[in-house]
Amino acid sequence: MKLLNFQVFNGRNIYSHRKCIRLDVDLEGYCETPSKDIENFNERLLQLLPDLKKHRCGIYQEGGFVIRLNEGTYLAHICEHIIIALHNLIGVDISFGKAREIEGDLYYIIFQYEYEKTALKCAYLAIDLINMLIGKVSNIDFDKEIREIQNTLNKEYMGPSTEAICIEAKKKGIPVIKLGDTGLYQLGYGRYGKILEATICSDTSAVGVDISCDKLATKEILAMHNLPVAKGYKVKGTVDLMYYADKIGYPVVLKPQFGNQGKGVIVNIKNRLELIKAYNSLIQKYKDIVIEGYIQGRDYRVCVVDGKVVAAALRIPPFIVGDGHKSIQELIEELNKDPRRGDGHEKPMTRIKVDEAMISYLKEAGYELDSVLEKGKSLSLRENANISTGGMAIDCTDEICEENKSICVRAAAALGLNICGIDLCCSDIGKSIREQGAIVEINSAPGIRMHYYPYKGKRREVAKAIVDMLFPNGKASIPIISVTGTNGKTTTTRLIGHVLQCAGYKVGMTTTGGI
Numbered sequence: 001m002k003l004l005n006f007q008v009f010n011g012r013n014i015y016s017h018r019k020c021i022r023l024d025v026d027l028e029g030y031c032e033t034p035s036k037d038i039e040n041f042n043e044r045l046l047q048l049l050p051d052l053k054k055h056r057c058g059i060y061q062e063g064g065f066v067i068r069l070n071e072g073t074y075l076a077h078i079c080e081h082i083i084i085a086l087h088n089l090i091g092v093d094i095s096f097g098k099a100r101e102i103e104g105d106l107y108y109i110i111f112q113y114e115y116e117k118t119a120l121k122c123a124y125l126a127i128d129l130i131n132m133l134i135g136k137v138s139n140i141d142f143d144k145e146i147r148e149i150q151n152t153l154n155k156e157y158m159g160p161s162t163e164a165i166c167i168e169a170k171k172k173g174i175p176v177i178k179l180g181d182t183g184l185y186q187l188g189y190g191r192y193g194k195i196l197e198a199t200i201c202s203d204t205s206a207v208g209v210d211i212s213c214d215k216l217a218t219k220e221i222l223a224m225h226n227l228p229v230a231k232g233y234k235v236k237g238t239v240d241l242m243y244y245a246d247k248i249g250y251p252v253v254l255k256p257q258f259g260n261q262g263k264g265v266i267v268n269i270k271n272r273l274e275l276i277k278a279y280n281s282l283i284q285k286y287k288d289i290v291i292e293g294y295i296q297g298r299d300y301r302v303c304v305v306d307g308k309v310v311a312a313a314l315r316i317p318p319f320i321v322g323d324g325h326k327s328i329q330e331l332i333e334e335l336n337k338d339p340r341r342g343d344g345h346e347k348p349m350t351r352i353k354v355d356e357a358m359i360s361y362l363k364e365a366g367y368e369l370d371s372v373l374e375k376g377k378s379l380s381l382r383e384n385a386n387i388s389t390g391g392m393a394i395d396c397t398d399e400i401c402e403e404n405k406s407i408c409v410r411a412a413a414a415l416g417l418n419i420c421g422i423d424l425c426c427s428d429i430g431k432s433i434r435e436q437g438a439i440v441e442i443n444s445a446p447g448i449r450m451h452y453y454p455y456k457g458k459r460r461e462v463a464k465a466i467v468d469m470l471f472p473n474g475k476a477s478i479p480i481i482s483v484t485g486t487n488g489k490t491t492t493t494r495l496i497g498h499v500l501q502c503a504g505y506k507v508g509m510t511t512t513g514g515i
Helices: 041-046 052-053 064-071 073-091 116-133 141-157 160-171 204-213 214-225 238-248 270-284 328-336 355-365 402-415 464-470 491-504
Strands: 002-009 020-026 097-103 108-111 176-178 185-187 192-198 234-235 252-256 266-269 289-293 298-305 308-316 320-321 379-380 392-395 421-426 436-442
Touching: 002 116, 002 214, 020 073, 020 116, 041 052, 041 064, 041 116, 052 064, 073 097, 073 108, 073 116, 073 141, 097 234, 108 192, 116 141, 160 176, 160 192, 160 464, 204 214, 204 402, 214 234, 214 238, 214 289, 214 402, 214 436, 238 270, 252 270, 252 308, 266 270, 270 289, 298 402, 298 464, 308 402, 320 328, 320 464, 402 421, 402 436
Parallel strands: none
Antiparallel strands: 002 020, 020 108, 097 108, 176 185, 185 192, 234 289, 252 266, 252 289, 298 308, 298 421, 308 392, 320 379, 421 436
16 A cells, blocks of 8 residues: 555544545555455554454444454455554554545545544554555554654644643534644634633733743832732842842742742751752852742642632642652652653653652651652652642632632733733632732732642633633634635635625635635
């Protein structure tokens, strides 16, 4: 089998309402050779991809495709099923496909896809597998090929926040379009269309985003609005460092002025020796450093959308519990086997990585990676509770008090952000943070994974709130009429456009004559 050409249809098309790819293939003399007549073909195929046994293939029972194989079906049809099975194997849920003869050995194969590069790699592998099974090429390292496709998917896969918003949009019948080879997506068509990148949308204030990226500017603006923040200053050298630390009072926090995901943040610095050590470490990586007072308490994230608090979560650092036998390293590896954990943002929780920050934290607590924890002893693995470094979230939306809700809504308005995540540090989110805490940071592109997949508690539909904000009147697209055929397309299109204009509509039209 040889691939001659392919076409990608990233929306509704003449074959399906789903996104599809068309492959044009040459069976190279096998157009009249059914699978049952190729020695060991069926057995080897099912051994390689046992999930094919579940394919129905027009027969309303599992195993329908196996019946077709045993009766004798043709290579293009088999290729279609292999492509679908490969997608399912790497976790992409597709099911539509068909194969049709063009002429002789020439066939076309149509299959549904979600991620273009991944889909094409699945198609190439499917063709290679068929050629291997008919003896045209040597053996293929199937596991290696699958790993490469999985790596492609991991790079192409939309993040959990984007995915949640796109799924919610599709539920409401709103078209979703990927914009080029980027992380940008368009929801809706025409004048109703909105561009989205994670939780930043085309209606989000660019000035608000810039301010939120500057921790010092954020702090100053919030203080101007009489909102509770920790005292903080920009450090320009060791003299400043000592002066402001004494002015604020220990313990203190050092952090980059511009940063995210808790990177570079060093908390609970208790004395000058620790302060100088932390500063010397940070200054090697970051140019602008801020010092601020350390707020004792728990780490909370509050999500505000369109001037309303839609979710709140308590974030806790990753922790292990000793059994008296395994080392800390072994307990971490065991924790990472949890199927809910994955690399980056691919799963509800992130795998825990052993890095310098963790080793340093453990050393301060009196432990090494090869230390054995006594049975039943709980040990936090990090100072911070960021979800991106393995932290866990416990939903507490129903516990946040009205005053804290008001403070968070005012903080979002102060920066002009329609979507944001506000980090609070306090002992109890059910009591006003004016008495026992402060706003620590504001994130203009908050991850909503923690609210969708909390370690404990209720799932919160943040994506629904975002889509409702973007499309308050429900209008998300414009009517589109497609005209296809051999002759008369332009004339027909112009007639339709003229009739609609006469009816009072504003019509956009494109033909072979132009726009």
